[in-house]
Amino acid sequence: MLLAVLLQVVAVVFALHVLGLSLVVRLEDVRGAVGTARRNVRAVTPIALTLGGVLAVNGVVRNLSVELSWLIGVNATELIHALEGRFVADLQSLTTPELTAYFSFVYVFGYVFLLTFPLVAYALHDDVRPLYTLLLSYTLNYGLGLVCYVLVVAYGPRNFMPELVDSLLYANWPRSQVLTSQVNVNTNVFPSLHTSLSVTVALVALRFRETYRRWLPIAGFLAASITVSTMSLGIHWLTDVVAGVVLAVASVAGAEWVATGPGGESELGRGPPGRLASWLRKPP
């Protein structure tokens, strides 16, 4: 079952990549793309390895961190519910079957596409900074997200108010849960990593909007859709989404700061943060 779902996701996302490349990347941007890509990949190897490390650690300690979070975390479901009440239920009451189908699609396929496509596109571009910033932001997202998951135990609206909120994604496409349960646990809802990573992509697209002019509107629209879908499908609370946006802004700002130093390019190399930055950056 897992393999079938995985193949489906890979096939759809591959098709989206082809479509995306033809839409977003103009030929004159990527002349000598192979050479550029090779150079870029070399330049971002350290940070890519760091991200890989964080993801690997994440995968290994996920089960461990669930145990740990039951031990030391705060069970915040009731608190979040008291904070925002029936917002998600009201939002869900506005959706139609067509919208639900769309949201289910972007939640799974759109999300994977949104996260992977800019990596490919930026790798083909002369300027290495967007690729580098994006990778670093992902790393910060996952790292900080993991800490939050340990500290906060909470169930999403679909698990807390079933009489008001339907678990639309899993009701419409039960197999998707086989996939999502591989990458996440149902107590890890605060913050919404779907939101934070999507918004991160959109923010980086905004910051480097000159790189690919047609990417920003696509990234922005997809990120907004995914953000709404997390709530509309009953998976996340508004609180999680807000926290996700905060995490995204913090991650991108942090990545910018590491990339350029606190006062801009000239500060690079001063003090431990600067040295760390310069090591991570490893200018091409």
Add this chain to the structure above:
Amino acid sequence: MRERSSLATRRAILAGFGSAASALGAGCLRRARNLAGWQSPRQVQLRIKTLPVDADPYALKLARTVAGWFRAAGIDVSVVPMADQELSRQTLLRNDFELFVMRLPSRFREPDALYALLHSRFADAPGWQNPFGYANLDVDDLLETQRRTDGDRRRAALTQLQTTVARTQPFTILTVPDDVRAVRSTRFTNWRAVDLDAPLGYLTLERRSETDESGGDSTLRVAVTDRRATENLNPLSVEYRRDGVLTGLLYDPLAREIDGELVPWLADAWTFSAERQPVARVTLREGVTWHDGESLTPEDVAFTYALLADTTLGADADGTDAPVPSPRFRGRSSLVDDVRVVGDRTVEFRFVDVIAGVGARAFTVPILPKHVWRDRTDPASIGGIDLGPVTDALVTNNIPPVGSGPLRFVRNTPREGLVLERSDEHFLHRPEGSAGSLRARAGEVSFDRLSILVVGSNVTGVEAVASGEADLTGTSVGAATVPRIGRTDEVDLLVTRSETPYVLGYNARRPHLNNPRVRNTLAGLIDGQHLANTVLSGYGRPAVGPLWATQWYPEALEWSNGNPVTPFLGSDGKVDRRRARAAFRETGYRYDDGNLIGGST
């Protein structure tokens, strides 16, 4: 209830009085002291702990409906969902709860099982031993009486016991659900006759050999939402066991109950003496072996009962430390005084002061291999630090398990799956030997392997059965999945009456809930019929006591147009606020701006 906040308010009030006093002099100080002796009024607060929807189709909805009714009576209620193991840990082990909504295990369908559930001597014991902290001297006496008497006297004691319990409400039965399962009839049949909540149910399945779609492989694949068995197969674990179906297939007891009758299983036969404290001689079946090839001896039997009574095995024989009994099977092990080996196939049971019929219940605990478990009697520790009164035997994950049951362990993948296989050495599966008549009654394992597949939610479980990746859902998937099951060809809906009701447990150690009248009034805010009709969509029915529909159930407790003991303070699922308030005022509480206030906190 919330100690910290109460302390904080008290401090704030005292501080306020303090500054006022210093400003106004000694007369006022005296008045302030007089006032400080009085509690400031606070609204009654309660928290209900229960399972999230992914883990149980109804528990959270039930809890939220009950919370709504309590709120209507002016109580500040919140619902806290948590994972299976965590819920068991917080409620059954640490007693850290005010209210919980859980399913009462099916073993409490027997009168003497109530002894462990409700006797005050177990109020401090972990596990399903009086988790409510309930203490009622009359109930204690009646529980003792029903163990010692027979016939009409026992029946009278049980009637009085159930009536008292229904009035004093250590727990409220919310509803008795029907278990809804999706099953695939293409590979196995006889589903209708099968009780999948009991180990023996898996022995009555029949294999459909002529149309075996996967070419000779006969693995029974079970989709479950409960992942605990993939991580732990310790029959003594409190927080990892639900009803012990899988461990019941891995481990054999001396006797199993079949159709309401206790039938010798590992035992060949037994005889009881007619004394006041009966003695039983139990002969074991010949040639029984453990899954690792060692033979099962009377020493194993004697060891098992000694271990259940004290998992340290009296390591500190000087008696300085208290014994650490196994929380599971505590009710049954408490029936046994002593077990001795008296022959190479015979053991002698000395019972405490009970009738033989009750004492024989002790034969249904799983027999454990001495050569594996004797090394687990040390205090459990992490990195050399002792963790208090708990032994390795209680916390080991026991993987791989060495049992003697009809199935044996093959492999596990934590959180994902578990594979067991048919043990050909088991006496049910050997053509020769004396088990022929037993096989006729109990059936045998008709599949080569049993594969447990963990799924994320009930809907995913149904989907796994629909797509042919599983043969059945092992746990109830809930009424909401019924249309989905109906839509799929080859998948049948299996609805069975369950023996495990949903209960609202009260922690009688906590303020407000320590007052039986408060519990009785709270029970009056619950409409069992409404819960069965709406939350369970009709797949369930209300009940008053845990022994409903048994021969021991008094007629006065039958549900007739409402709960006969704690009638609902409202109608059609709506609490009548006026009546609810009147009831609480009679209990000594009062209302301030619609909030319930009072009691001694």
